[in-house]
Every structure is written in structure tokens, then in C-alpha cells.
Amino acid sequence: RLFAVGDISVFVRCSLSESSAIITTLKQELQSLLSQKVDLEKAIQLIRDEHTTLQLTCSHLEDKLRKTQDENRELVDRLMRYKSKDAEKMNEENDKFLKKRYAKIQRELEEAAKDSSRNVSLDTYAPDIPYSEKSAVPTKPSYVFDAHEGEVSAVKWSPVDRIVATGGADRKVKLWDTSKNAAESRGVLVGSNAGVLSVNFDSTGSFILGASNDFATRVWGVSDQRLKHTLTGHCGKVLAAKFLGEPTKVVTGSHDRTLKIWDLRSRSCVDTKFAGSCCNDVVISDSSGTTIISGHYDKKIRFWDTRTNQNLSEILVQGKVTSLDLDRDNFSRPPFL
Incomplete structure (x- = not known):
């Protein structure tokens, strides 16, 4: 192209x-x-x-x-x-x-x-008292053993066996068999949330009470070593607890200045006695549990009638009352302090 x-x-x-x-x-x-x-x-x-x-x-x-x-x-x-x-x-x-x-x-x-070491005859001071009723300060212990990891706060003999119950700051109640002139452990009762301050057997030796620093009192069976009851209601540490004549009733004394009577069948407090002073110990004057004797910080011993809810009488002593006991051979005598 x-x-x-x-x-x-x-x-x-x-x-x-x-x-x-x-x-x-x-x-x-x-x-x-x-x-x-x-x-x-x-x-x-x-x-x-x-x-x-x-x-x-x-x-x-x-x-x-x-x-x-x-x-x-x-x-x-x-x-x-x-x-x-x-x-x-x-x-x-x-x-x-x-x-x-x-x-x-x-x-x-x-x-x-x-x-x-001084050679003093009891007859010099108590010539008219039968020999069985004279007392002397022990000079040496029969035997010594370690019972608890801390302080021992309470000791009680079983009324029927050669069993000793001890309560301590380690929150335990321990049972010891002393029938062989030596302490052999028979069980440890647990359940307390603080140190145990008082222990007590019932008249049959079947149950044991433990008053505790956690404001409660507990009841164990001795044979099965199980916790049976926990008694709560005090607003202070419980310093003393005793069975009230029969295994179904208990009296407790507390630092909150009250005494409480408990019925174990209903697991409740049935009576509260307002002493007005810290209660350090209680004893029952008769097997029927009609009279409660309590020792207090205000130097007074108070007598209570459980039938009339009355404070029968008071005895003022020279110092605060830390413990009480009775001569079980003669209830007519005053408590030993």
C-alpha cells in the first residue's frame, strides 16, 4: 500500500x-x-x-x-x-x-x-480430831507425766474407776488410766475451740463435762469418747461446769457473771441465775442437786436453791474465791475453799 x-x-x-x-x-x-x-x-x-x-x-x-x-x-x-x-x-x-x-x-x-523437814506432830495442833480427818501438805508426788502440749487447767478423778481426766490449753480433754501407778492414755476428747478450763464426771462415770474458753460447755461419752452435746449461751468464758445431781442436768458458771442450768434432754438452758460477779467454781451440795454453791471474784460464796430460783445466802471471805469443794462424807460441813 x-x-x-x-x-x-x-x-x-x-x-x-x-x-x-x-x-x-x-x-x-x-x-x-x-x-x-x-x-x-x-x-x-x-x-x-x-x-x-x-x-x-x-x-x-x-x-x-x-x-x-x-x-x-x-x-x-x-x-x-x-x-x-x-x-x-x-x-x-x-x-x-x-x-x-x-x-x-x-x-x-x-x-x-x-x-x-521439821518434825511436827499433828496431835499438837489437832489432838481431838480422829486421825482419818487430819490433813498434811504432800511432800512429793506419786508420779509426774506430761499430759498436754500447753498448760493443764483442770484435773478430775472418775468416781468409779482409776481414771483421771485432764483439760488443757491445747483444747483437748484427755483420759488417763492410773491403775498401774503410771498414767496410760485412755483417749482424747476433741471438739473444743479453745482451752478447756474445767472437767467433771457424772456420778456413774459415764459422761464427762468440759467447760471451755470459747464460751461453751461440751458433754462427751466416756466409753465411746464421742461428743454428745454442745451447750452455748454464755457471753464469756465458762470457768466451771458440774452435773446437777443427775446426768441429764448441768450447771455452769461463767466469766459473764451468770450461772446457767441446762437440760440435756432438750439441749437448752432452763434457768439463768444472775450473780453479779464472775463465777470461778460451782459445787452441788446434795445428790438431788437442789442446792448450788458458787464461788465468785467479789470474795463471796453464794448458795442457790434450784427449786425456788432464790439466792439463799452469801458468805463473805477475805479474798476472791477461786475454787470450792465439799467433804462428801458429811454434807453438813461448810465447803473447803
């Missing part, structure tokens, strides 16, 4: 025009990309600067943390040294106190030994 010279010229001009337009477009795109590149480089540099700043801040905080930890360890060490010095000082004071106490006890024991 043949083209005229004019046609070729027109074609060339059109091609050049299109190429120029394409070149212009490409230049614009290139310029835009170059601008984006510059912006990205600036952003990257900014991020790098921020990263460097954060690294410096982190390093500074790590140094500060190490210094704080070192100071804390130093303070803890110093505190431990102070505590150790205080403990040593307290131990020294305790040692001094114990030495003084032991020295005092030793002097008292020596004086007691000197007094007991």
Missing part, C-alpha cells in the same frame, strides 16, 4: 503528540512517587528517632529500677538487722526474767523443804 507524503507527516505528528502526553503523565506519576518517597523517609526517620528515645527512656528506667531494688534490699537487710537486735534484746530480757523467776522458785522450794 502506498502512502502519500502528507499522510505520513500527519501520522508522525499524531504519534509524537501521544508520546508526549504519555511522557508527561509518567513524569507526573514519577514526581508523585518521589514525593511519597520523601514523606515515607521522613516518617521512617521520625519512627527511628522515637525508637531511639524510647530505648533511652527504657534504659533510664531500668537503671532506676535496679537502683530502687538495691535500695529495697538494703532497707530489708537493715530492717532484719534491727529485728535481730530487738529479738536478741528481748531474749536477753526473757532470760533475765526466767533466771530471776527460777531463782525465786528455787528459794521457795528450799524454804518449803526446810519447813517440811
